[in-house]
Amino acid sequence: MTTPATLSICGAGKLGRTLARLWQESGQFRIGQVFCSSLTSARDAVAFIGAGEPCGEETMPEPADLWLIATPDGAIAEAARRLGPALCASSVVFHCSGSLASSAMALQGCHTASVHPVHSFADPARSIGAFAGSYCTAEGDVEALERLLPAFRAIGGEPLTIDSHAKSLYHASTVMACNYLVTLMDSSYRCLAAAGIDGQQARQLLAPLASQTLQNCLGGDTSEALTGPIARRDLGTVAAHLQALAELPALQELYRALGRETLTVAGRQPHGQSLQPLASLLGSSTTPPDHTDDK
Ligand SMILES: NC(=O)c1ccc[n+]([C@@H]2O[C@H](COP(=O)([O-])OP(=O)(O)OC[C@H]3O[C@@H](n4cnc5c(N)ncnc54)[C@H](OP(=O)(O)O)[C@@H]3O)[C@@H](O)[C@H]2O)c1
Structure with a gap:
């Protein structure tokens, strides 16, 4: 031996x-x-x-x-x-x-x-x-x-x-999928608590939604997992969210930043309406990718 x-x-x-x-x-x-x-x-x-x-x-x-x-x-x-x-x-x-x-x-x-x-x-x-x-x-x-x-x-x-030169970029990706996922859930809990739902009830409310969304993201193209107001080009709802979050400025800033990136995901879905009005509302300085021609 x-x-x-x-x-x-x-x-x-x-x-x-x-x-x-x-x-x-x-x-x-x-x-x-x-x-x-x-x-x-x-x-x-x-x-x-x-x-x-x-x-x-x-x-x-x-x-x-x-x-x-x-x-x-x-x-x-x-x-x-x-x-x-x-x-x-x-x-x-x-x-x-x-x-x-x-x-x-x-x-x-x-x-x-x-x-x-x-x-x-x-x-x-x-x-x-x-x-x-x-x-x-x-x-x-x-x-x-x-x-x-x-x-x-x-x-x-x-x-x-x-490749050794790609390590920082690679690691930033794992930090987003692991650490920032925690931050995202924490932000969601804080928002719910401000709406009067917290503790065990908040966890039970978000658990199936979050688990199901993660499963959908892991199952294929992330754009197929995207639902909600940005996917629907629902300007009124997003404007109401921003107004409600004015009391929680740090969360409003996070909502805006994530919303701008969500435009990129939504832009990969075929849809008849432009994302430009949402981009302006969310303060995006770039033109969002759009599939309005793919109807
Ligand atoms: N934790 C994770 O999930 C994870 C995942 C992937 C990669 N990593 C990587 O793994 C490495 C370690 O992370 P960790 O989370 O295990 O850290 P950790 O739990 O903080 O442990 C660090 C250890 O290093 C010792 N230490 C600190 N300075 C030292 C020195 N100059 N000489 C000898 N020992 C020293 C500490 O001693 P004391 O106990 O006496 O303080 C402690 O035992 C990092 O490079 C990290 O990026 C971590």
């Missing part, structure tokens, strides 16, 4: 400890040193992973076959710099940031990659069971990817490669 390669970790928070435990349980890697900002946190991570040596700031990094840097994005470059003396030509160092490329580690003389799991690690215990099936978007040098992609596959990840 071959001994698994050693994986050491710098930053074993939500993502770092989850991946480490999955790899430990699958026998892919032997977990080596585990660094966090504090030794207490590193001990906590090792208890969760079920393996590894908790390390504090005073401990020197030791050679390992692979290093995962899973600190917050802003600390990745500094963490990579600290690893320098423990690295050699065959070392593989990778991070999991969605927006940064592997070049952000500024490492020379070893193999580097970034692999971004498209998964929300909000609760590591839950992610252990839910990680399988998550896409893992990767870029880096060939040798690093040859080691890492099979390891991600072994814990249920679905590798996908990306």
Whole structure:
């Protein structure tokens, strides 16, 4: 039986400890040193992973076959710099940031990659069971990817490669689908609360609507999922919404901005009426795409 390669970790928070435990349980890697900002946190991570040596700031990094840097994005470059003396030509160092490329580690003389799991690690215990099936978007040098992609596959990840220059744009997309979806739901709840419906009733009211719409968006062209006043070119309703939202200026601004983008989606639907009056009402400076000729 071959001994698994050693994986050491710098930053074993939500993502770092989850991946480490999955790899430990699958026998892919032997977990080596585990660094966090504090030794207490590193001990906590090792208890969760079920393996590894908790390390504090005073401990020197030791050679390992692979290093995962899973600190917050802003600390990745500094963490990579600290690893320098423990690295050699065959070392593989990778991070999991969605927006940064592997070049952000500024490492020379070893193999580097970034692999971004498209998964929300909000609760590591839950992610252990839910990680399988998550896409893992990767870029880096060939040798690093040859080691890492099979390891991600072994814990249920679905590798996908990306051009390193496209990472920020790619990550902005995942932020919109994940984080901004939360903001959108929160805005909708605030609006309902102002209308006198809140708490459990508000959640029950929006749940089927939101779930169904998401299913429709995931099922095909998003323009086919669009219903409502902008799709119907209903100027009066949109004007009434803007007037009602005058009491909630931040939500009115959001409504206007999203409404302007909704014109683009509505413009892909065949319709006999122009979107121009709605564009003017919503303060759009560009002419909306229109299918008024497609009747
Ligand atoms: N969370 C997600 O859903 C998710 C999804 C995809 C990708 N990512 C990426 O994964 C990476 C980690 O995110 P996360 O959410 O797991 O962050 P996190 O929960 O905040 O954990 C960060 C960890 O890094 C440690 N740390 C901070 N600075 C350090 C340093 N200089 N040296 C060593 N350890 C240090 C922290 O130690 P303490 O515990 O002592 O503070 C903590 O354990 C980021 O690049 C992020 O973009 C996260």
